[in-house]
Amino acid sequence: MAKALPTMSRTTSINEFFKSFSCIIITGASSGIGREILSRIENSGTAAQVFNLSRTAPTGLTNTLKFTHLTCDLSQATDLEKVVGELQKLMPREGRMLLVNNSGFGSYGEFPAPDLSHNLKMMDVNVRAVVHLTTLLWDELKRRGGQVATVASLAGFQPTPLMTVYAATKAFVLHWSVALDAEGRAHGVRCVAICPGPVSTNFWRAAGLKAPTGLGGQTSAECVDEALWGMVRSRPIVITGWKNRLLAFWSARLPKSWTAAVGYKVIQKLRIHPKA
Template identity: 40%
Template sequence: MKSESVFDNIVKEALNGVGQVVLTGGSSGIGQVFINSIARVEPCLPICNLSRHQCGDFGGQLTHYECDFSQVTARAEVFKQLAVDLRQNPAKGRLLLINNSGFGSYGHFPAPDLPTQLGMIEVNISAVVELTGILLPLLKERGGAILNVASTAAFQATPYMATYGATKAFLLSWTLGLNEELRGSGVSALAICPGPTRTGFQIRAGFSDEGFVAKGGQSAEEVVQVSLKALIRGKVIIVSGLRNRLLAWLSIHSPKVFGARIAGRLIRGTRMD
């Protein structure tokens, strides 16, 4: 009970001055916890969610935009419609954009197939760049923050998840660059780097069991709490959890080829055919 009120206080503080939330991937996992927590603490705050599936009923002011980010043409139309809707119903206050949608895939490249690999780049990279680009004028007008959910996979190559790790490395680098460009504009960007987290991500990625997560991952609630704390503190990058911070530090300070070999062993160890 006490920890829930601590969590709620963090959510409340992070949402101070926020008049509208746009989030991707709220239908499950980390995104679902973001929506759930925001709607519980600020039930009148309008939230727009973009994903293929509906979110549950959170009792807040939720608008769902059905969208498959791997479909380039359809995606662009939905993003533009969202921007028009936001302008037509201007909520007062800052805009919080949470780019959370993403998926990974385990196997020898290009398994399971090349379209999945290319779709991953569309969802994890192109959709984030496109949505942020379309909403940036509004973000600058109203002030706000961009939260990009990257991963600790961003800190070293990830054999057997090579494309996934590379998409997250892009996202980390892009967020850092963007934040610097936005300095003084009233808009900030934050790269969130969770390690293994207990969501449906692992099974969807093709791990036969929960892999790393079974060996001690975080809950989605922990990741959301750490992310919102980082937003409050004005951080540009946050690695969630002490163990993950240590591993990220080791990856950054190791030769890249060595880091890739160790990561490959760890990933193979979680599920090998």
């Protein structure tokens, strides 16, 4: 009888995945989903040089990781260009690259709440900075091969009242990432759009809400484990959580005006209240 080949466990595969890169660049690893991804990078035992771009530095890292924090406000294009200049001087010249576009934030309320400046900054961080950073690294990614993982959202699958601008930014990066994957494959660069539903992070407080108690949801650890498994397998779209996969399946197939109208009623009824 033929012996079954031993299968690598998911954790081992994720560790091997991180070990396959010489350079890993992440945005927003100071908190939430990004911090969890950074922990998994650290635990993998990778020898890669790891860089984080965000306004505050991640805390609690051990010395085993070759890690550099580059302070950057991604809403400022000049800041981003300056930091990428520093990054290009510091990063190793050869070997596969992983870029994780994770930084982002949201808002909740009737348009244009909370205000124009918040919405424009959100568009800058969630959309412009993602395209800008990826563009600055794209030639290098194509030369060396690798992956661009972008944290989109379940909200990117349908027009979402009360989160109109946020959901539209996520629809942009979702479509952009999937299209870029089609182009990048020929050059050895795969692109993965990660689409979480509600995850318990600082995101909700930053959006002016209490924790997403009415939405159920995942912990960062649950979300990131599924996201990384999708990245290992270079899935163009990774929706984390089976309930979210079901929601995305339907919302992508129903008429957009219908999902928006139903979504409006559902979101109003959910227990997600603005901060007192």
